[in-house]
Amino acid sequence: MAEQERKLPVEVAYARPDMQEIIPLDVAPGTTVQQAIELSGILEQFPEIDLAQNKVGIFGKITRGDTELRERDRVEIYRPLIADPKESRRRRAAKKEPGETDPGQESTD
Numbered sequence: 001m002a003e004q005e006r007k008l009p010v011e012v013a014y015a016r017p018d019m020q021e022i023i024p025l026d027v028a029p030g031t032t033v034q035q036a037i038e039l040s041g042i043l044e045q046f047p048e049i050d051l052a053q054n055k056v057g058i059f060g061k062i063t064r065g066d067t068e069l070r071e072r073d074r075v076e077i078y079r080p081l082i083a084d085p086k087e088s089r090r091r092r093a094a095k096k097e098p099g100e101t102d103p104g105q106e107s108t109d
Helices: 033-040 085-095
Strands: 008-016 019-027 056-058 061-063 074-077
Touching: 008 033, 019 033, 033 056, 033 074
Parallel strands: 008 074
Antiparallel strands: 008 019, 056 061, 056 074
């Protein structure tokens, strides 16, 4: 009896504001991020995903599609930002009244 090839358990995740999908997969050693995304079927499930535009990562760290996966990796497909973070901070700062601090910041009084 031939020895069965060892498989690596991984997950492919995508989230929208209204829901999150996590697809568990068992892949062969040497499988890349891109291959896992394709094997998961998530591109058919969410046609708005465009891997030429959407960044991908493993556990919150941006990575490339040709990165080989390790056991228990979670491949994440990120949505594009809808607002520039710097511009959003400027708008919030402009709305604050003088002397007001950000929530979570302690006053130095």
